[in-house]
Amino acid sequence: QKEVEQNSGPLSVPEGAIASLNCTYSDRGSQSFFWYRQYSGKSPELIMFIYSNGDKEDGRFTAQLNKASQYVSLLIRDSQPSDSATYLCAVNRWTSYDKVIFGPGTSLSVIP
Amino acid sequence: DTEVTQTPKHLVMGMTNKKSLKCEQHMGHRAMYWYKQKAKKPPELMFVYSYEKLSINESVPSRFSPECPNSSLLNLHLHALQPEDSALYLCASSQDRARMNTEAFFGQGTRLTVV
Numbered sequence: 001q002k003e004v005e006q007n008s009g010p011l012s013v014p015e016g017a018i019a020s021l022n023c024t025y026s027d028r029g030s031q032s033f034f035w036y037r038q039y040s041g042k043s044p045e046l047i048m049f050i051y052s053n054g055d056k057e058d059g060r061f062t063a064q065l066n067k068a069s070q071y072v073s074l075l076i077r078d079s080q081p082s083d084s085a086t087y088l089c090a091v092n093r094w095t096s097y098d099k100v101i102f103g104p105g106t107s108l109s110v111i112p
Numbered sequence: 113d114t115e116v117t118q119t120p121k122h123l124v125m126g127m128t129n130k131k132s133l134k135c136e137q138h139m140g141h142r143a144m145y146w147y148k149q150k151a152k153k154p155p156e157l158m159f160v161y162s163y164e165k166l167s168i169n170e171s172v173p174s175r176f177s178p179e180c181p182n183s184s185l186l187n188l189h190l191h192a193l194q195p196e197d198s199a200l201y202l203c204a205s206s207q208d209r210a211r212m213n214t215e216a217f218f219g220q221g222t223r224l225t226v227v
Contacts, residue, residue, distance in 0.1 A: 034215065036218075042220065043200075043202055043220050043221045044202070044218050045218070046215055046217070046218075088155075099160065100157070100216060102155050102156075103154060
């Protein structure tokens with residue numbers, strides 16, 4: 001089992017719809033969870049992080065964390081063509097050092 | 113200033129060359145990272161420096177040699193690379209290794225091509 005798994009995608013949604021991106025992780029000791037957006041040929045850009053169970057909202061983005069189910073998701077409301085990118089879920093697994101593990105990413109395409 | 117600056121942006125090198133990648137941040141971050149990212153793959157951690165000391169080497173071949181001259185700078189020295197080492201090399205930094213404060217800021221990367 002991979003440490004961090006995501007929907008393989010690609011995910012296509014029409015403009016204005018809600019895009020739902022999912023991520024599961026295997027290590028119950030994981031402490032913090034991140035969503036990065038990466039445009040083709042560019043570096044990852046942090047868009048959300050969440051530490052506690054529940055929802056965290058920032059503008060059109062909502063991150064949801066359920067530690068019991070080892071599940072974290074990202075909802076993008078009112079999707080725009082500019083949201084088309086690869087979304088990377090990342091998990092901080094606290095051991096004796098600070099290490100962030102990335103999932104394989106989900107490619108999102110927002111269709112005008 | 114919330115930037116991590118990497119130079120050069122692009123690098124083409126032969127298998128016998130020696131080159132260096134540079135990374136700089138002025139956010140007072142004490143943890144810095146090198147990642148390697150192949151096309152359509154997620155970033156893979158290579159090295160972690162914490163307070164200017166190497167704390168993680170993810171079994172990276174010795175042809176990659178990291179260096180942290182001071183708290184703002186991180187270098188990656190390259191020697192005798194192979195074509196399969198061609199990738200996007202990303203530098204990142206975070207405040208420190210504190211448990212609850214681990215957001216990493218990424219630089220724009222150096223796209224390396226080994227010929």
